[in-house]
Amino acid sequence: MGKRQKKSHTICRRCGKHAYHVSHRYCAHCGFGRSSRIRQFNWQWKDVLGKGQRKI
Numbered sequence: 001m002g003k004r005q006k007k008s009h010t011i012c013r014r015c016g017k018h019a020y021h022v023s024h025r026y027c028a029h030c031g032f033g034r035s036s037r038i039r040q041f042n043w044q045w046k047d048v049l050g051k052g053q054r055k056i
């Protein structure tokens with residue numbers, strides 16, 4: 001694993017995860033740069049809201 005020097009993702013300034021794509025200029029986790037809203041799906045509500053909070 002010596003040739004892994006290109007970093008495609010860096011730390012997102014909105015969600016803080018290492019998912020912000022440098023050349024595409026959007027975050028793969030929260031969608032920052034692609035949409036003004038935070039990227040969110042129904043199957044992610046457990047992560048977003050915390051355990052035990054589930055609607056539907």
Ligand SMILES: [Zn+2]
Binds near residue numbers: 013014017019027030
């Ligand atoms: Zn993000």
